[in-house]
Amino acid sequence: MEWLYLTVVLLAGNTWPASCSQHVPFLLWSNEGSLWNSVSEPHEGHVTTDSLLRVFLDTALKNGPRNVLLFLQEKLSIEDFTAYGGVYGNKQDNAFPNLENALETSPSTLVLPSVDWYAVSTLPTYLKEKLGASPLHVDPSTLQELKLNKSIPSLLVVNLPYGASSVLMTTKEVMRGNDEVLGQVLNTMKSEDISYIALLTTMRPSRVARDVSFEVDRVGRQLLHTSVTYAPLVFNGSAGPCIMLWAKNISVYFGDKWQELTNETFSSSSPIGKETFCDSENISLVLHYGNASGSPVTLKFFLRNREYVASGQKWFSLHEVQMMNSTDTLSFNVSHISAPTIYSYHCGFVSSSPHFGGQLLGNRNKSTEKWEIVLEDFQIQAFNVTGMSFNYASDCAAFFSPAIWMGLVTTFLLVFILTYGMHMVMSLKTMDRFDDPKGPSISVPLTE
Incomplete structure (x- = not known):
C-alpha cells in the first residue's frame, strides 16, 4: 500500500481544493500486461473528464480481456484511502x-484520483454498449456458481x-469487509483462470468539501439542513446521450403515504427500463422502481x-x-414544460399537486384519485445532449x-x-417684509 498511499496523498493534495465535491477516485487494474503503457497518465491536479476516461477504457477494452469486474461502492x-489505509506498511491498521495486493501484483494498473462523477454516471451503460453484454449484479457466493466463458x-x-x-459497524470495518469481498471475487477469477479488467469507483464522494469562500454565508443554512447531491440520470441512445434528467427530490403519493424515490433514481443501479428509447423526434424514458409503498411503481x-x-x-x-x-395507470398531461433544444429546462417544482403549481394534469379515476407526484x-435536457452537464x-x-x-411597487412609492x-x-417663498404690523411703528426723531 506504500506506493498507492504516496500516490494518493500527492495527487489528492493538488486536486482536492478545486471543486472536490464533484470528483471521485477511479482505480483500474488487470491481470494482463501493457494495457495503459501507450497512454500518458494525467498530471497531478488534473481532473479526468468523460472523454479522457473513455480513452483509457477504450484502450483497455480494445487490447485487453473482455471480462470486466465493476466494483461500485456506495x-x-x-480521503478514505488515507484515513483507513495502512501507512508505511502498517498491515494491522490497513483496511x-x-x-493493495491486487494493485501491486497486477501487471497493468492505473490510478485516477480525481474523475468527474458525470463521467462515472454513464459507466454501466457505456460498458454495456462496448461489451455487448448486460450488467450482471453478483456477490461472492453467486459468483462461485457462475461458469464464465473466456x-x-x-x-x-x-x-x-x-x-x-x-x-453496528464503523466505517473502517465496513471498508475492510468490502475489501474482503473484493479479494473473494478476484480469487474466484484466479481459480477459474479467467483474464479480467477490474474497476473500482463510485458515483458520489463520501466527503463533500465546502467552498471556503461561501462557508461564512452558508454556515447557518448547513446547520439546519444537509443536502445530498446526485449526478444526473443519463440515457444513451444509438447516437450517444439523448436525455439527461435531474431533480433534488422525486416523491410520489401512493398507497396512502409519500414515498421518496430520489436515491433509487440516481443510485448506481439505474432504474432505466428496457422500454426506454429515443430518436430524432421522440423520447420515452421509463423508470422502474421495485418497491414503493409495497408495490412496484413505474414512471414514464x-x-x-x-x-x-x-x-x-x-x-x-x-x-x-x-x-x-401493476393494476392501474394514471396519465398526466403536461403544460408549459418546453425549451429550445439548445437549452435545458428547469423549474423549482413540477407536480400534480396544486400546492406546488399543478403543472401535471391527470385524468383520475376512483383507484388513482389520491395519486400525486412531486419533482423538486x-x-x-433532451435531443441535444452534448456533454455530461446541462446547457443554459x-x-x-x-x-x-x-x-x-x-420591489417595483416599493421603488415607485x-x-x-x-x-x-x-x-x-x-x-x-421667503417673506419680502419683516415688520410686525400689530406692534408700534418705529419712529426716528429728526435732529437739526
Whole structure:
C-alpha cells in the first residue's frame, strides 16, 4: 500500500481544493500486461473528464480481456484511502490489504484520483454498449456458481456499501469487509483462470468539501439542513446521450403515504427500463422502481422534438408523464414544460399537486384519485445532449415574479414621495417684509 498511499496523498493534495465535491477516485487494474503503457497518465491536479476516461477504457477494452469486474461502492473519496489505509506498511491498521495486493501484483494498473462523477454516471451503460453484454449484479457466493466463458464478454457488477449505511459497524470495518469481498471475487477469477479488467469507483464522494469562500454565508443554512447531491440520470441512445434528467427530490403519493424515490433514481443501479428509447423526434424514458409503498411503481416521461417556424428553431417539450403500478395507470398531461433544444429546462417544482403549481394534469379515476407526484428543482435536457452537464437553463419562473413586483411597487412609492417632497421644498417663498404690523411703528426723531 506504500506506493498507492504516496500516490494518493500527492495527487489528492493538488486536486482536492478545486471543486472536490464533484470528483471521485477511479482505480483500474488487470491481470494482463501493457494495457495503459501507450497512454500518458494525467498530471497531478488534473481532473479526468468523460472523454479522457473513455480513452483509457477504450484502450483497455480494445487490447485487453473482455471480462470486466465493476466494483461500485456506495460512496468513496480519496480521503478514505488515507484515513483507513495502512501507512508505511502498517498491515494491522490497513483496511485495504486485498486491494493493495491486487494493485501491486497486477501487471497493468492505473490510478485516477480525481474523475468527474458525470463521467462515472454513464459507466454501466457505456460498458454495456462496448461489451455487448448486460450488467450482471453478483456477490461472492453467486459468483462461485457462475461458469464464465473466456470467449464470451461479461460485465459483472459488485455493489459495495459504505459506513453510513451500517449502525453496528464503523466505517473502517465496513471498508475492510468490502475489501474482503473484493479479494473473494478476484480469487474466484484466479481459480477459474479467467483474464479480467477490474474497476473500482463510485458515483458520489463520501466527503463533500465546502467552498471556503461561501462557508461564512452558508454556515447557518448547513446547520439546519444537509443536502445530498446526485449526478444526473443519463440515457444513451444509438447516437450517444439523448436525455439527461435531474431533480433534488422525486416523491410520489401512493398507497396512502409519500414515498421518496430520489436515491433509487440516481443510485448506481439505474432504474432505466428496457422500454426506454429515443430518436430524432421522440423520447420515452421509463423508470422502474421495485418497491414503493409495497408495490412496484413505474414512471414514464414522453418528450417530443418539433421545429417551430415562428421561432426559427427546434423546441423539445415534455407532453406526458405516466405513473403506474401493476393494476392501474394514471396519465398526466403536461403544460408549459418546453425549451429550445439548445437549452435545458428547469423549474423549482413540477407536480400534480396544486400546492406546488399543478403543472401535471391527470385524468383520475376512483383507484388513482389520491395519486400525486412531486419533482423538486427539476431539470431536463433532451435531443441535444452534448456533454455530461446541462446547457443554459430556460426557467419556468416568469420574469415579473411576486418579489420583483413588490420591489417595483416599493421603488415607485419611494420615488413618488421623494418627488413630492422636492416639489414642496422648491415651491417655498421667503417673506419680502419683516415688520410686525400689530406692534408700534418705529419712529426716528429728526435732529437739526
